[in-house]
Amino acid sequence: MTSSFETFMSEHKPEIEDRLLNEVDELKVPSPLQEAMRYSLEAGGKRLRPLLLLATLDSFNKDVRKGYDVAAAIEMIHTYSLIHDDLPAMDDDHYRRGKLTNHKVYGEAVAILAGDALLTHSFKMVTQSNHLNDQERVWLVDHLSTAAGPEGMVGGQLADMEGENKQLTVDQLEYIHTHKTGELLAFSIEAGAYLAGATFEQRSLLERYAKNIGLAFQIKDDILDVEGNADLLGKPVGSDDENEKSTYPKLLTLEGAKEKMVSHIEEAKSYCQKAVPSPSFLLQLADYIMERKY
Amino acid sequence: MTSSFETFMSEHKPEIEDRLLNEVDELKVPSPLQEAMRYSLEAGGKRLRPLLLLATLDSFNKDVRKGYDVAAAIEMIHTYSLIHDDLPAMDDDHYRRGKLTNHKVYGEAVAILAGDALLTHSFKMVTQSNHLNDQERVWLVDHLSTAAGPEGMVGGQLADMEGENKQLTVDQLEYIHTHKTGELLAFSIEAGAYLAGATFEQRSLLERYAKNIGLAFQIKDDILDVEGNADLLGKPVGSDDENEKSTYPKLLTLEGAKEKMVSHIEEAKSYCQKAVPSPSFLLQLADYIMERKY
Numbered sequence: 001m002t003s004s005f006e007t008f009m010s011e012h013k014p015e016i017e018d019r020l021l022n023e024v025d026e027l028k029v030p031s032p033l034q035e036a037m038r039y040s041l042e043a044g045g046k047r048l049r050p051l052l053l054l055a056t057l058d059s060f061n062k063d064v065r066k067g068y069d070v071a072a073a074i075e076m077i078h079t080y081s082l083i084h085d086d087l088p089a090m091d092d093d094h095y096r097r098g099k100l101t102n103h104k105v106y107g108e109a110v111a112i113l114a115g116d117a118l119l120t121h122s123f124k125m126v127t128q129s130n131h132l133n134d135q136e137r138v139w140l141v142d143h144l145s146t147a148a149g150p151e152g153m154v155g156g157q158l159a160d161m162e163g164e165n166k167q168l169t170v171d172q173l174e175y176i177h178t179h180k181t182g183e184l185l186a187f188s189i190e191a192g193a194y195l196a197g198a199t200f201e202q203r204s205l206l207e208r209y210a211k212n213i214g215l216a217f218q219i220k221d222d223i224l225d226v227e228g229n230a231d232l233l234g235k236p237v238g239s240d241d242e243n244e245k246s247t248y249p250k251l252l253t254l255e256g257a258k259e260k261m262v263s264h265i266e267e268a269k270s271y272c273q274k275a276v277p278s279p280s281f282l283l284q285l286a287d288y289i290m291e292r293k294y
Numbered sequence: 295m296t297s298s299f300e301t302f303m304s305e306h307k308p309e310i311e312d313r314l315l316n317e318v319d320e321l322k323v324p325s326p327l328q329e330a331m332r333y334s335l336e337a338g339g340k341r342l343r344p345l346l347l348l349a350t351l352d353s354f355n356k357d358v359r360k361g362y363d364v365a366a367a368i369e370m371i372h373t374y375s376l377i378h379d380d381l382p383a384m385d386d387d388h389y390r391r392g393k394l395t396n397h398k399v400y401g402e403a404v405a406i407l408a409g410d411a412l413l414t415h416s417f418k419m420v421t422q423s424n425h426l427n428d429q430e431r432v433w434l435v436d437h438l439s440t441a442a443g444p445e446g447m448v449g450g451q452l453a454d455m456e457g458e459n460k461q462l463t464v465d466q467l468e469y470i471h472t473h474k475t476g477e478l479l480a481f482s483i484e485a486g487a488y489l490a491g492a493t494f495e496q497r498s499l500l501e502r503y504a505k506n507i508g509l510a511f512q513i514k515d516d517i518l519d520v521e522g523n524a525d526l527l528g529k530p531v532g533s534d535d536e537n538e539k540s541t542y543p544k545l546l547t548l549e550g551a552k553e554k555m556v557s558h559i560e561e562a563k564s565y566c567q568k569a570v571p572s573p574s575f576l577l578q579l580a581d582y583i584m585e586r587k588y
Contacts, residue, residue, distance in 0.1 A: 029449040030456065037444070084410060089402035108383035112406065113452050116378060119410065120443035123417050127436035134428040141435050142421035149414035150331065155323040158407050162324065 005284040009051065012064060016050045017042070019072040023125060029117075036106040036114035040079050043097045046292070048217075048285075049074045049188040055281035056192025056206065059272075069129035070140055070191055073122040077148050078184060080118035083111050085157060091243070098234030119148075132195075140191060147187035156180025168246035174215065182214035198276075205275035209282065212268035217289050219261040222247040224294070226254060232293045265290045299578040303345065306358060310344045311336070313366040317419060323411075330400040330408035334373050337391045340586070342511075342579075343368045343482040349579055350486025350500065353570035360489055363423035364434055367416040368482055371442050374412035375478075377405050379451060385537070392528030413442070426489075434485060441481035450474025462540035468509065476508035492570075499569035503576065506562035511583050513555040516541040518588070520548060526587045559584045 020041045027034060050071035054064040086093040086101040087108060093101050103111035126132070126140050146152055156179025163176060189210040193203050224233060225240045226249050240247045248257035268286050272279045314335045321328060344365035348358040380387040380395040381402060387395050397405035420426070420434050440446055450473025457470060483504040487497050518527060519534045520543050534541045542551035562580050566573045 027444050029444045030452050032456070033444055033449060033452045084406055087406065089406060109455055110452065112378055112381065112383060113448050115410075116413065117444035117448045119413060120439050120448065123435055124439040124443065127432050127439070134432045137432045137435075138421050138428045141417055141431075145414050145418040145421070149418065150321050150323045150327055150411035154407050154411040154414065155327060158324045158327045158404065161403055162326070 005281055008055070008058070008281055012054050013047050013051065015068060016047055016072050016075060019068060020075060023072065023076075023121070027121075032106060032110050033113060033117060036102055036110045037118055039099075039105060040083050040102050040114065041076070041118075043079075043099050045097055046294075047075060048289070049078055049184060052185065052188040052282075052285060053192040055285055056189050056276075057196050059276035059278050059280075059282050060193075060196035060198065061278055062196045066131045066195055067192060069125050069131060070144075070195070071188070073125040073140075073144065074184065074188055074191075076118050076122040076125065077144070077153075080115040080122070081148075081153055081157070081184075083115040083118070087111060090157075090161065093235070093239075095235045098231075136195065139194060143187055143190065143194075147183040152179055152183035152187075153181075156183065163246060165244045166246070168251075170248075170251055173246055173248065173251065177215060177218040178211070181218055182211065185214045185217065186210035202275050205271045208271040209268045209275060209286075212264040212271070213286050213289055216261045216264040216268065216286070219248045219257050219264070220290060220292065222249055223254065223257055223261070229293065234294065261290060299575055302349070302352070302575055306348050307341050307345065309362060310341055310366050310369060313362060314369060317366065317370075317415070321415075326400060326404050327407060327411060330396055330404045331412055333393075333399060334377050334396050334408065335370070335412075337393050339391055340588075341369060342583070343372055343478060346479065346482040346576075346579060347486040349575035350483050350570075351490050353566075353572050353574075353576050354487075354490035354492065355572055356490045360425045361486060363419050363425060364438075364485055364489075365482070367419040367434075367438065368478065368485075370412050370416040370419065371438070371447075372478060374409040374416070375442075375447055375451070377409040377412070381405060384451075384455065387529070387533075389529045392525075430489065433488060437481060437484065437488075441477040446473055446477035446481075447475075450477065457540060459538045460540065462545075464542075464545055467540055467542065467545065471509060471512040472505070475512055476505065479508045479511065480504035496569050499565045502565040503562045503569060503580075506558040506565070507580055507583055510555045510558035510562065510580075513542045513551050513558070514584060514586065516543055517548065517551055517555070518586075523587065528588065555584060 021038060024034060024037045024041060053067045053071045053074065057064045057067050082096060083102045085091050086096060087103055094104055095101060102114060123141055126144065127137050156176055159176045160180050163172065186207065189206050193206050222240065225237055225247065228237050230237050248260065252260060265286050269283050272282045276282065315332060318328060318331045318335060347361045347365045347368065351358045351361050376390060377396045379385050380390060381397055388398055389395060396408060417435055420438065421431050450470055453470045454474050457466065480501065483500050484497065487500050516534065519531055519541065522531050524531050542554065546554060559580050563577050566576045570576065
């Protein structure tokens with residue numbers, strides 16, 4: 001693959017975003033629901049999960065278009081999880097990505113339903129994908145529901161909420177993040193590897209890449225909450241402190257957290273280089289996770 | 295099929311209930327999430343959707359066990375929808391089936407997550423079913439996500455909430471109920487017909503059966519809210535009136551609503567008799583929908 005990482009991002013990110021919005025625009029549903037779904041889908045964001053899936057396909061020199069629909073489905077699930085996490089009963093956040101959160105604009109009832117709708121519809125994006133055969137569709141729905149479900153993301157969110165106002169250990173913090181954000185990130189890579197026809201050995205090396213970038217991603221989030229720029233983040237900094245959340249900087253000091261992040265990224269990169277024939281974009285995504293400003 | 299309808303119900307209902315509870319008990323998840331999921335699944339209920347699916351398989355003289363996992367998945371989705379509908383931001387209900395609603399016991403955050411978990415996991419029940427091949431799994435996930443998603447149940451719930459405190463026409467009321475409750479009831483029958491290998495003609499007749507029992511089901515709900523027994527219902531009567539909801543008795547008078555219900559049941563039965571070789575249980579389910587006390 002000769003194109004640069006920037007070209008790769010600018011070529012494929014709009015494809016995923018168009019797909020998400022077209023999907024919602026084509027629904028025949030009451031307009032407040034459609035608007036609320038669209039609002040959060042077009043709120044921007046890094047589209048990290050879709051890009052990880054596509055970069056994994058690329059790392060095996062495969063046509064990334066095979067993964068477009070699944071990548072969009074993952075982003076749809078990610079978006080639903082943000083809407084529900086922001087609700088007053090959960091994190092009670094008013095801003096995300098510089099915009100009011102979904103329930104601040106549409107009210108709680110519509111926000112809950114928009115989340116439910118995005119979650120449910122994401123599975124349909126997989127079953128409807130023309131780029132996949134039935135065996136692939138079943139595998140993807142099965143693993144996506146595991147990653148996003150009670151043993152994955154939902155369980156992690158619950159553990160996160162239960163951990164508030166408690167002093168957690170680094171191990172407990174890792175449990176939370178491995179589930180809350182790690183599982184869906186890992187699924188993105190796993191799905192790419194599966195669709196690329198990776199060997200068992202390659203998949204297990206990529207699993208370690210995924211686990212390490214997942215943890216690095218979360219440590220970076222915690223660091224940004226301490227020393228990030230509120231304008232770039234699109235939300236206030238210091239909210240972890242305010243919510244008395246356990247974070248890596250608190251448990252390890254800011255310097256300690258940075259060291260841990262760098263070591264996870266280094267480890268991720270070393271597994272990745274062993275795993276795939278063309279690791280370039282996956283390596284650059286690892287760096288991007290560590291260097292991002294939001 | 296020689297067994298009676300009562301035997302049929304008492305044989306298969308516990309199978310579905312065991313499956314639902316075992317499924318949750320086997321999850322490795324934080325205990326409040328597991329308890330909250332279990333609480334609502336074991337709160338009882340008519341299990342009407344699973345029974346419709348199994349009765350449809352039976353009406354084609356097929357082994358109903360093929361439908362167990364899908365039937366349980368549908369009930370899981372139905373259960374999630376009740377948890378979310380009861381939330382303070384939605385209908386703000388305190389009791390359901392004689393028990394406190396999920397959020398009254400576990401709090402709103404856990405209730406939202408328990409609903410999300412049940413919804414997500416229901417698709418996994420389909421992909422994991424040993425009774426199905428991949429083509430069937432894909433068809434079922436695809437149609438289930440349509441019935442439960444933005445163009446189905448979720449859209450209906452939104453329209454229902456938007457219709458509160460407004461004077462609706464019978465047509466508007468039908469739109470709401472066709473989506474809010476009708477789609478998932480219809481899917482139960484459609485899935486049974488699909489798994490039984492029904493012809494196009496049979497499926498379209500059963501679709502009309504489904505549409506009519508769906509509407510009769512809702513009219514009966516409205517009637518029970520007027521003249522039902524609160525102890526049997528497990529919730530207060532008169533809540534529609536209190537919430538200023540448009541109902542069939544209000545739009546058509548109580549007698550008019552009853553007539554409309556009977557006519558839908560008669561119509562349903564006539565389509566059903568034309569559709570399938572052994573309609574007995576489907577006919578009895580139609581009567582049961584009309585005569586039920588809760």
